Amino acid sequence: MNTELLGVIATYLLTLVIAIPLGRYLAKVFAGERVWTDFLKPVEAGIFKLAGINTKEEMDWKQAMKALLTINLVWLIYGFFVLIYQDKLPLNPDGNPGMSPDLSFNTIISFVVNCNLQHYSGESGVTYLTQHFVLMFLQFVSTATGIAAAVIFFKAFRDRTTSKLGNFWDFFVKSITRLLLPLSILVGLILAFNGTPTSYDGKDQYISVQGDTVNVSRGPAAGFIAIKHLGTNGGGWFGANSTHPLENPNYLTGVVELVSQCIIPFALVITFGYFIRRRKLSWMIFGVMTIGMLLLLVPMLQSELGGNPALAKLGISQQTGAMEGKEVRFGPAISAYWSTMTTIISTGSVNNMHDSTMPMSGTWQLLGMMINSFFGGCGVGLLNYFIYLIIAVFISGLMVGRTPEFLGHKVEAREVKIAALITLLSPFLILAGTAVASYVFTAHGEAAWAVQPKSWLNNPGFHGFSEMLYEMTSSNANNGSGFEGLGDNNVFWNVSTGIVLMFGRFLPIIGPIAIAGLLGAKKYIPESEGTLKTDTLTFSLMTLAVIIVLNALSYFPALTLGPLAEYFTMLK
Amino acid sequence: MKKYILQSIRLTAVLLILLCVIYPVILAAAGRFSKGEGGGEKVISKGKVVGYALIGQSFTDPRYFWGRPSAVGYNAAGSAGSNKGPSNEDYLKQVADRIDTLQKYNPGLKKADIPADMVTASGSGLDPAISPQGAIIQIKRVASYRKLDESKVAELVAAHTSGPLWGLFGPSTVSVLQLNLALDQLSQTAANQHQ
Structure with missing residues (x-):
């Protein structure tokens, strides 16, 4: 077995070894049971006191959503202005300029919604103050928002009939104090001792061995990179994200960053089972997600390890695989693994440039984001999966002629309508967005924007179309990776993706929580012979089939115009 | 509310x-x-800072081992990949030119021996490493430009090749900056012996 593949397997196993106990721990934390981190209680009590919050007040699903949306709005307004005026604020040793309003609009939404689509470059577009007080802050709190939303959702199914779903603030703050902050300190320290900078010093200058004068961007990056992965945020300190040698110094840090972006989404599936006392159901969900992951990972490994057929024609050796956009210290195998995880989990950080990956890899990356529920982002991945699950309950119910039920609650017209709307939302945003972009590109190439539409694309033909499709897909999935050749810092992309980002975040949170809230408040029907069981192998495969069919129907035509067309023309 | x-x-x-x-x-x-005291680990040669341990730098002189092509010319105040798609015609021509350049400076080099990393741009544009094969194909050139024994240079490459993590995980790499600094040292020692 070669060492590169062995590295991939070891990374995956390490993820499981950490995620499974972490899931059990989180279930206890959110259920208020005794855990070893209870020594932090006074810190939390202090935070709640200063914020004027009484965590004993239970909320129903509407109140929880109001609290969630209110605090997100506060962050939007705060961050928008700080980014615009960052040049006039302290901690700007490199003298970087303030953001234009449209770029600030895009950036702030993108970080509030846990996406981290970056239309600026970390070295020149932001200051140390905004990196920390806006972007890193949002990386923590947007993740905690997602986790707290998931716990509210769990609460609806813990008791037989309930409309009290706990206190949103309580779950939100505990996600930070009991999970994100301690783990970030640990990961940040590992990065710091492997070479990632932590000091507030600005750019450095030196004369290279050959006599060139070189400037080096630096800054307190280690803490930022830790939460960027743990929170499935993905926004990089430097422009080149985790391909940058200071952001991801060596193979070990590559493994650490990979493991840290996967553990919370993996763990939360386990948490769900422990929390609602239905462990079999959560293992079934875990199984479907794992099959989905493998269905994308194995062919991606194959296409990257096979190398670029066009370069093979030039006669060079691609012993280890395709290398354009990749770093030698990682190699193609773990890069393909990273590309799979970062797209299914909605992190969006990259250790290799997706624009330069093989056409079929691009297809798998896009599909990972379109499906967006094979583990998915912190908290929200499970909510996305739940929508597919409700559709599967509905369809199976019709097939066997029984009233659809989920965990003892009747699934009726209202819930199915919400689920159907949320299912339709993604293809609408992605396809309509890409269609508008393509229209502007072809019909208004000369529009006088910061980047003229005719110069948007870094690659001609089918691949150029893929660049636009990828950008919209990434925005809707709140992923944040890109085919970075796209010239996206202009008013069209900043505003259009900003809108897609917002809908792609909040509706898929509100929808599932509304369904859960409605279901949880309904009368509990004990299981009988006539109940459609949702924790069986058959039902799990049914859910997988629903996921595959829905996504194939929605996206196959668009994929055919982009990466699939490129793949088939390269076969010639 | x-x-x-x-x-x-x-x-x-x-x-x-x-x-x-x-x-x-x-x-x-x-x-x-930490090693760089939080500001990034610096590489010092003859009392001067000549670079950062983790950040690749441009080597174009045939007396040095070359690193990978970079989309940002190894300017560490920015960072980026080429973002060229795999079927882009201009890109393929660029790679063909890189192959020609390598063959011109390394006479007798067979195309089939050129590893992909030597003719493709890295993701960051600051890749500090090349593959061992990427160094091996340059040994002959470097030795002849410096009038050094080929076997001595080959030993140096072997000594600067880092294996997989714990011997088990990931690829082998050669740090171009460290290798070239050691190379300068070797030339210096050889010159001293001649005197």
């Missing part, structure tokens, strides 16, 4: 202090004890 607004603002303020002041300051304090 008004209650939520006030709570949101107060909670945000408290968390800003915890997450944006206390947290990074803890890391900055701990980072002082």
